[in-house]
Amino acid sequence: MATKGQILDMTPVGMKFSVLKSSADTGGKSLDLHWELLPGCNMDAPLVHIHPHAIETYEVLNGEMEFFVKDSWRPAGKGDKLTVPMGVTHAFRNPGPDVVTVYNTHQPALRMENYFEDVCKVLDKLTGNKTKPFRMDLRTKLYMGVLMNNYREEIIARSPPDIAIKALGFIAKLAGIDYEKS
16 A cells, blocks of 8 residues: 555656555545656557546646547646546646656545556566566566456556457466566
8 A cells, every 4th residue: 555755666657656645644535646757658559548436637737748538639738737537538648858747636546556556566577677678568468457457446448448458467367477476
């Protein structure tokens, strides 16, 4: 379980999150994060997804980025705020040359902090604890299938399609792939 002040380092895919308020801090009402989106973050095949049981909010604190909502990308800059209702398709990216900072919440928190911690575990496993470059290859897709299938109440992929995520997760389980094991 994430704790206040914890850094969730996802730099292999261009992100770093700091926990401002954990689920424990808010009684489960929200997970509040400070994001740093590195230049080029999510420019190559961002995870377009929904949160079936939570509202997600974003406030751009510094820099310029883009949000995908429903079916199109839209620019956002410092001071812009976006609320994504439950079940609405969305994603984000940083196409610019500068780091973008964002205040982000998930309401309710559900198990999103566990999801982010597990994303870090998967990235560490796939990059040898950040000593090798991140690649979106078959091995990565199998690990992501396992991860995404563990958090279906929190997040469901739309692109890649959920059916592909389910199939990859099933195949990965059959092959004994588990990001929890060393």
